[in-house]
Amino acid sequence: MNTNVYENTDSETITPLNKRRILPVFLLVGLYAASTAAVMSVLPFYIREMGGSPLIIGIIIATEAFSQFCAAPLIGHLSDRVGRKRILIVTLAIAAISLLLLANAQCILFILLARTLFGISAGNLSAAAAYIADCTHVRNRRQAIGILTGCIGLGGIVGAGVSGWLSRISLSAPIYAAFILVLGSALVAIWGLKDPSTTSRTTDKIAAFSARAILKMPVLRVLIIVMLCHFFAYGMYSSQLPVFLSDTFIWNGLPFGPKALSYLLMADGVINIFVQLFLLGWVSQYFSERKLIILIFALLCTGFLTAGSAIRNTLDLASFAGRISFTGWPKQETSLPTNLITYKELDLRGSRTSAGEFDEALRMLSTLEINPQDVVSKVVNLDEIPDAVKELDRYPERYLKINAVFH
Secondary structure (H helix, E strand, O other): HHOOOOOOOHHHHHHOOHHHHHHHHHHHHHHHHHHHHHHOOOHHHHHHHHHHHHHHHHHHHHHHHHHHHHHHHHHHHHHHHOOOOHHHHHHHHHHHHHHHHOOOOOHHHHHHHHHHHHHHHHHHHHHHHHHHHHHHHOHHHHHHHHHHHHHHHHHHHHHHHHHHHOOOOOHHHHHHHHHHHHHHHHHHHHHHOOOOOOOOOHHHHHHHHHHHHHHHHHHHHHHHHHHHHHHHHHHHHHHHHHHHHHHHHHEEEEEHHHHHHHHHHHHHHHHHHHHHHHHHHOOOOOOOHHHHHHHHHHHHHHEEEEEEEHHHHHHHHHHHHOOOEEEEEEOOOOOOOHHHHHOOOOOEEEHHHHHHHHHHHHHHHHHOOOOHHOOOOEEEEEEHHHHHHHHHOHHHHHHEEEEEEEE
16 A cells, blocks of 8 residues: 555656647747737837826826736636636637727727726736646646746747837837737637636635635735735836836937837846746755845846936936037927927937038028027036926927037
8 A cells, every 4th residue: 555655656756747738828828928028018108109198107007907916816716617718718808809909099098998908818827827737737837837937938028029020110010919919829728728627616615715814824914015015116117117218218319119128128038038947046056035035126126226327327428528508499490391390309419410410400501491590509517407408398489309419
């Protein structure tokens, strides 16, 4: 009898993953993650194009996260009762509808509704993880969950790359691409998944008891609070970072846009996969779990502070130039070409870009397309820039375009 137990244990130890059964869910999750990354690369700029402020961007992303927070436990519970496959198909259908609504939105309210629906559909990740748990043995379940996490990261890299390429066409093109990816994910769920048997009522009671027991454990309550603080900070950072970069940095005369953001998201995905596959295992040999959590949060704080100080460092570099000149044309001048008109825009440009614009301005002056008496120019020291920007904001009618040229 003892011999049989040891034989069973040995057989359980070498139980391989049923790759044919779990491969579809890996593909499904990867496609869904790609669609999510494709939208996130353009969403802040899409909202701004509709007239949304940074506050509106934050509200929309927060609403999406809150709907996901509310829906994920419910979707996980429903998948226990009616089956993983059915729930995955329904949530992917909701995601497809939300993306169509987003791509054809005519106002901020429809964007908010679309992202709320997409947040609800994001609960399918919990159902996918539960499907993996149903189809794997306890001894290789961690390996399967690790592969699932890797598929999410890989999908994010691909989706961000596709979004950066399609954003040159229009901001809605990546959203339609995300819709196609979600449809592909739904087809994989329909034809590739085999739904395990649903759990019994006894299992449901045990799960409900476990949830209550988790909330009563002091250590886990602290962990939940820590994670809420983490996601609160990360939510603010991720929602406002594109706005911050767009308003702060210019490359080749153009502000930071969806293509540049997609590159950042791709780099983030590559780093995440590298850390998960290689670095985390090596670091965990020298740090306990508690110290590892502290180290990770310390790195996050360092990243937030570094990003927040980027504008200050930019101005510090500019201080070597000594001064900045502001040049513009009065608003009532209507003969300017549209490519030179940027209402209430402050550009920090290098000498090459400024020289090119100087040639254009000189040509317009020589052909009397602009009245020389209407040209507005002033030179201010670096420490006077805030006052100059306030003047620009207070009297925007005085200027059509403002160039900050380093001397």
